[in-house]
Amino acid sequence: MGKSNYNPLGQWRGHVGGLMFKVFDGKQVIAPYEKRRRNDRTPQQLQVRAKFSLAGKLSKIIPSEVLVGMGGNGVQNRSAFMKKAVANAVVTVEGGEYTAVLAPEKLVLSEGMSLLLSSTPTIAATGVVSGTIGDVPEEVSGIMVVALVANAEGEYISTVYEVVAPSEGSASYSLKTGATGVGTKVNVYTIPMTLTAEGQNLMAREEYAQEEAGYALSLVMQESSSAVDYKHSQYVGSATLSE
Numbered sequence: 001m002g003k004s005n006y007n008p009l010g011q012w013r014g015h016v017g018g019l020m021f022k023v024f025d026g027k028q029v030i031a032p033y034e035k036r037r038r039n040d041r042t043p044q045q046l047q048v049r050a051k052f053s054l055a056g057k058l059s060k061i062i063p064s065e066v067l068v069g070m071g072g073n074g075v076q077n078r079s080a081f082m083k084k085a086v087a088n089a090v091v092t093v094e095g096g097e098y099t100a101v102l103a104p105e106k107l108v109l110s111e112g113m114s115l116l117l118s119s120t121p122t123i124a125a126t127g128v129v130s131g132t133i134g135d136v137p138e139e140v141s142g143i144m145v146v147a148l149v150a151n152a153e154g155e156y157i158s159t160v161y162e163v164v165a166p167s168e169g170s171a172s173y174s175l176k177t178g179a180t181g182v183g184t185k186v187n188v189y190t191i192p193m194t195l196t197a198e199g200q201n202l203m204a205r206e207e208y209a210q211e212e213a214g215y216a217l218s219l220v221m222q223e224s225s226s227a228v229d230y231k232h233s234q235y236v237g238s239a240t241l242s243e
Contacts, residue, residue, distance in 0.1 A: 054100040055085035069191040104187035105235040123239040136166040144191040152183025165213030199227030
């Protein structure tokens, strides 16, 4: 170990290559740097890694606007989603490999409205997922329907969504997932929305009034993040593509 009372470049802290630079009693100290060995392969650490890996993959394939609808806004909501996914994930071990799984109903984040009456979704050979929604309150202007798609191995691979407008207390949806492989599983969620005063003003504009209600609402949402208030996100059910 070496010491120096004077360093024209100032005092250094940290390490470069095999040398550690630190300051002790006002003097620059240079010593060999030895990287500490850590046991990062304990069962507990591997379980945590598996949970965060799953949560990270999910947050990447779920669009920001869907996360906002599930409760919260932007980065804050993505963080809330990650915490919920990690907290509710269950880890399985097979052949020394740690894998985290998450029940689809555990992804629901927001609250604030009674649940809607929804039929069990169905999936066609073309990958189109469809269903109906009932008991929609009058104040609900639109419903974001979200389909989270997993392959036959159970790995989530994509997310699709559409906005539908209820009529006389009910609505129907038809989502093109693009997934046609046997064993594909689709988990469906609904997120009711009510228009804010700003949203009502936008919807009244001529260019939106001429569009189909659900499509117009999706355009209004894209134009202004404060055009709608999101209510209780709900897990509707799942459908699996069979032969």
